[in-house]
Amino acid sequence: MIELKNVQVKVADFNLQQINLAVAKGTYTVILGPTGAGKTVLLESIAGLHAIREGALILDGKNVTDVVPEERGVSIVYQDYTLFPHLTVKENIIFGLKVRHVAQSKIIEQLEWICGIFDVEPLLKRLPATLSGGERQRVALARALITGPEILLLDEPLSALDAESREEMYAQLKDTHRKLNITTLHVTHDFEEAMSLADNIVVINRGKIAQIDKPSEIFYHPASEFVARFTMARNIFEGKITGQVKNEKIFKTDSIELYAVSDNNTAQFAVIRAEMIQLTVEKPVSVPNVFRGTVKSIIDKGANILVTLDCPPLFECLLPRRQFEIMSLNTGQQVYLSFPASPVHLI
Amino acid sequence: MEVWQKFARTAGNNFKRHRLLVLFSVFSLLILLFILVPLFKMVFLSNKEALWQAVRDTNVLKSIWLTLYAALITAAIGFVLGVPLAYILARHNFPLKGVVEGLIDLPIVVPHTAAGIALLFVFGRNYLLGKWFGAIGINFVDSLAGIIIAMLFVSVPFLINSAKDGFRKVDVRLENVARTLGASPWQVFRRVTFPLAQRSILSGTLMMWARGISEFGAVIILTYFPMVTSILIYQRFESYGLTQAVPVAALLIIVCALIFIGFRYILQREKKHD
Numbered sequence: 001m002i003e004l005k006n007v008q009v010k011v012a013d014f015n016l017q018q019i020n021l022a023v024a025k026g027t028y029t030v031i032l033g034p035t036g037a038g039k040t041v042l043l044e045s046i047a048g049l050h051a052i053r054e055g056a057l058i059l060d061g062k063n064v065t066d067v068v069p070e071e072r073g074v075s076i077v078y079q080d081y082t083l084f085p086h087l088t089v090k091e092n093i094i095f096g097l098k099v100r101h102v103a104q105s106k107i108i109e110q111l112e113w114i115c116g117i118f119d120v121e122p123l124l125k126r127l128p129a130t131l132s133g134g135e136r137q138r139v140a141l142a143r144a145l146i147t148g149p150e151i152l153l154l155d156e157p158l159s160a161l162d163a164e165s166r167e168e169m170y171a172q173l174k175d176t177h178r179k180l181n182i183t184t185l186h187v188t189h190d191f192e193e194a195m196s197l198a199d200n201i202v203v204i205n206r207g208k209i210a211q212i213d214k215p216s217e218i219f220y221h222p223a224s225e226f227v228a229r230f231t232m233a234r235n236i237f238e239g240k241i242t243g244q245v246k247n248e249k250i251f252k253t254d255s256i257e258l259y260a261v262s263d264n265n266t267a268q269f270a271v272i273r274a275e276m277i278q279l280t281v282e283k284p285v286s287v288p289n290v291f292r293g294t295v296k297s298i299i300d301k302g303a304n305i306l307v308t309l310d311c312p313p314l315f316e317c318l319l320p321r322r323q324f325e326i327m328s329l330n331t332g333q334q335v336y337l338s339f340p341a342s343p344v345h346l347i
Numbered sequence: 348m349e350v351w352q353k354f355a356r357t358a359g360n361n362f363k364r365h366r367l368l369v370l371f372s373v374f375s376l377l378i379l380l381f382i383l384v385p386l387f388k389m390v391f392l393s394n395k396e397a398l399w400q401a402v403r404d405t406n407v408l409k410s411i412w413l414t415l416y417a418a419l420i421t422a423a424i425g426f427v428l429g430v431p432l433a434y435i436l437a438r439h440n441f442p443l444k445g446v447v448e449g450l451i452d453l454p455i456v457v458p459h460t461a462a463g464i465a466l467l468f469v470f471g472r473n474y475l476l477g478k479w480f481g482a483i484g485i486n487f488v489d490s491l492a493g494i495i496i497a498m499l500f501v502s503v504p505f506l507i508n509s510a511k512d513g514f515r516k517v518d519v520r521l522e523n524v525a526r527t528l529g530a531s532p533w534q535v536f537r538r539v540t541f542p543l544a545q546r547s548i549l550s551g552t553l554m555m556w557a558r559g560i561s562e563f564g565a566v567i568i569l570t571y572f573p574m575v576t577s578i579l580i581y582q583r584f585e586s587y588g589l590t591q592a593v594p595v596a597a598l599l600i601i602v603c604a605l606i607f608i609g610f611r612y613i614l615q616r617e618k619k620h621d
Binding site: 076077085099149 | 518524525526
C-alpha cells in the first residue's frame with residue numbers, strides 16, 4: 001500500500017502540489033500525463049530521490065517521508081533501463097545484493113530464481129552495450145526485483161521499444177506482476193499503454209492530479225476537459241445545460257443541441273469519444289443525437305480511419321478500417337452521424 | 348582518354364569530398380611540427396657525449412627523481428582533495444557556484460611567480476599557516492613541502508576541471524537506481540560514479556602530474572634548493588650557458604615522453620575495452 005498525503009515536492013523550477021494518492025497493495029497503477037507533467041518527479045519522490053517538503057508518504061503503514069532511498073524497499077526502472085555500463089549483466093543483476101552484503105550462497109540462489117523468471121541466464125556474461133532493447137528491459141527488471149522490493153516503479157519502461165516488442169512487453173509486465181504480486185507504479189504518456197496495463201490510472205498534469213479512476217472510467221468519463229483531450233476523446237464542445245427531457249439533459253452549444261444522460265447539472269463541456277459515433281448514409285431513426293455533415297477530411301491511421309465531418313461544428317469520428325471500406329466514403333460526401341445519449345459525457 | 352577523364356573525375360570528386368579534411372590536416376601538421384621540432388631538435392641534436400654525461404651526473408638524476416616524485420605526491424594530494432570538489436561542482440548547485448568555478452581556474456591565469464609570492468605570504472615562516480606547520484616541523488621554504496605546495500597550487504585546476512567533466516557525463520539516474528537498489532551514497536560513488544568517471548579523473552591526474560613536473564615560476568620563489576629539474580636547467584643555463592643546460596633538458600624530455608606516452612597508451616587501451 002502506497003499512501004501520499006498532501007505531498008509537495010519542489011525540484012528546480014518544478015512543483016508537485018497537493019498530491020493525494022492511495023495505491024492498494026499488489027495493484028498495477030499507471031500514472032498518465034503529458035511530458036513535463038511531473039510523472040517522473042512523483043516516482044522519484046516515492047523512491048526517496050527528492051525531498052518531500054510537505055505532507056507524508058506512507059508505505060505499508062510506515063511513514064517513510066524522511067527515510068533514505070536505500071532503506072525504502074522501492075526499486076525503480078527507467079526508460080532506457082540505465083544498466084551500469086561498466087558491469088556485466090550478472091554484476092548488474094546482483095548489484096543490489098552485493099551492496100547489502102548478502103551471503104554468496106544466497107546471491108547464487110536469488111540469481112537462479114530471477115534468471116528463471118526473466119530468462120536472462122544466457123546474457124549473464126555480456127556487457128549492457130551488447131544487449132537488444134528487450135534484453136536490456138529484462139535485465140533491468142531482474143536487477144530491480146532480485147532484492148525483493150515491496151514496490152516497483154517503472155518510468156516510461158516501454159517507450160524505447162518498437163511497436164511489436166512493446167506488445168510483448170505488455171505481456172511480460174503483466175505476467176511479472178501476476179507472478180510476484182508486487183505493487184507497481186508505471187509512468188507513461190501513452191494512453192493506449194495505460195489502458196492495456198492498468199488496474200487504476202492516475203492522470204497528472206502540471207504537477208497536480210487530474211483524475212484517479214479505473215481505465216474504463218477515464219476512457220468514458222474524463223473528469224475534466226484536460227483529461228478528455230489527453231485521452232483523445234476528440235469531440236469536446238463548450239456550452240451549457242438548457243433543459244431536460246425525461247432522464248436526458250439537453251446540452252446546447254453555439255450550433256447544436258446534444259442529448260446526454262448525466263447527473264451533472266452545471267456542465268460546461270460535452271464530450272463524445274470519436275469511437276462512439278456511428279456514420280450512415282441513410283438517416284437513422286430512434287437515436288437522440290443525429291446530425292448531417294459533409295466529409296471534410298479523411299486521415300488513414302492504419303487500423304482505424306479518422307474522418308472529420310463539418311455539420312457544423314466539426315466532429316471527428318474514428319471508423320474501423322473494414323467499416324470505412326464498406327461505406328467507401330469520399331471528401332465532400334454528405335452522411336449522417338449519430339450517437340445515443342449515454343456516451344455523451346458532461347463535465 | 349576516357350580512362351584519364353574518369354580518373355580526373357574521381358580525383359576531383361575525392362578532393363571535393365575530403366577537402367575539409369585536407370585543409371584541417373595541413374593546419375594539424377603545422378601545429379604538430381611546431382610542438383615537435385624544437386623538442387626533437389633538443390633531444391637528437393644535443394651532444395651525445397654531453398647527454399651521456401648528464402645521465403651519469405648524480406645531481407641531474409637526483410633532480411629529475413625529485414621532480415617526478417614531488418609532482419606525484421602533489422597529484423596524489425590533488426586527487427584526494429580535488430576529486431570531492433569536482434564531484435560537488437558536477438552534482439550540486441549552490442550560491443556563487445560560478446564564482447567558485449572561476450576561482451579554480453585562477454592559478455592557470457596568474458603568472459606563476461606571482462602565485463609563488465602569494466603562497467609565500469601564507470606558508471612563509473612568519474605567516475599564519477607557515478607558523479602552524481612550522482610548529483609540527485613542516486617548513487615550506489627551501490624544502491620538498493615547498494615544492495609540493497607550489498606545484499599543487501598551479502596544477503590542481505587541471506585535475507578538478509577534468510574530473511568535474513567526467514562526473515557530469517555520468518547519468519544521475521544510474522546513481523538513483525543504485526540508491527534504490529540499496530547502495531549508500533558512498534557505495535554509489537565507489538561502485539558506480541567513480542568507475543564511470545575514472546578515465547577523466549585519471550587523465551586529469553596525469554595532466555596535473557605533468558603540469559607539476561614542468562613548474563618553474565612558483566617553485567623557484569619558495570624553494571630554490573633542493574633543485575627541481577626546471578630550476579636546475581635554468582641554473583646551468585645562467586651559470587654555464589646552453590651547452591650545460593641542453594643535456595639536462597633533453598634527458599627530462601626523454602623521461603617524460605616515455606612516461607606520458609605510456610600512460611596515454613594505457614588510457615586508450617582502457618577506452619577500447621569499454
